[in-house]
Amino acid sequence: MAAFLLTAATSPVSVAQSGSGTVRGTILDPSGAAVKGATVEIQNPVSQYSRTTETDDQGRFEFVNVPFNNHHTAASASER
Numbered sequence: 001m002a003a004f005l006l007t008a009a010t011s012p013v014s015v016a017q018s019g020s021g022t023v024r025g026t027i028l029d030p031s032g033a034a035v036k037g038a039t040v041e042i043q044n045p046v047s048q049y050s051r052t053t054e055t056d057d058q059g060r061f062e063f064v065n066v067p068f069n070n071h072h073t074a075a076s077a078s079e080r
Helices: 012-018
Strands: 005-010 020-028 039-044 049-054 060-067 072-076
Touching (some): 020 039
Antiparallel strands (some): 020 060, 039 049
């Protein structure tokens, strides 16, 4: 099982202006190295909103046009 760190940020300016925003972050392993190809999911079980993406070469991910609400975010990666 791989251990990793999920860091994420939202853009409150986008949320205030449009009712949606951007969630972006970086997946890092315990040594601080970027995790390429990790699967990242954002979801809201009440509204049924759900999206999945993969991290890039620098471990970064981004979800755009995320409706304003509380969301759960999870990431997973296989050991290489």
